[in-house]
Amino acid sequence: QVQLVESGGGLVQAGGSLRLSCAASGSIFSRNYTSWYRQAPGKQRELVATITSSGITNYADSVKGRFTISRDNAKNTVYLQIDSLKPEDTAVYYCNAQYAGGWSGGRYYPPRTFWGQGTQVTVSS
Numbered sequence: 001q002v003q004l005v006e007s008g009g010g011l012v013q014a015g016g017s018l019r020l021s022c023a024a025s026g027s028i029f030s031r032n033y034t035s036w037y038r039q040a041p042g043k044q045r046e047l048v049a050t051i052t053s054s055g056i057t058n059y060a061d062s063v064k065g066r067f068t069i070s071r072d073n074a075k076n077t078v079y080l081q082i083d084s085l086k087p088e089d090t091a092v093y094y095c096n097a098q099y100a101g102g103w104s105g106g107r108y109y110p111p112r113t114f115w116g117q118g119t120q121v122t123v124s125s
Helices: none
Strands: 003-007 009-013 018-025 033-037 045-053 057-059 067-072 077-082 091-099 102-104 107-109 112-115 119-124
Touching: 003 091, 009 112, 018 033, 018 091, 018 119, 033 067, 033 077, 045 077, 057 067, 057 091, 077 091
Parallel strands: 009 119
Antiparallel strands: 003 018, 018 077, 033 045, 033 091, 045 057, 067 077, 091 112, 091 119, 102 107
């Protein structure tokens, strides 16, 4: 069973920076891509950034230029660097990873998507 553990959230003043981490464990299959989502109070969860297995990154227009997604394959960890934080960045940030399926031990495992538990980011004005 895959586990995704986020960390790095906290309370920060507007204009500050944070680096969120998403550490993955437990899969024997390759990870197709990892994404960061966020959900502000009373709003729908939104996708903010994605990094593929080949390192291609994509960002929501609302965060381009301020958010940077990266990964450390040796640590099996994906990061989200958030700079120039704004109060509207306040949300719970979630890590999401899609894993390829495959055969193992005579059993087929379909592709699956996993979520972390979330980490709170609060930006004060």
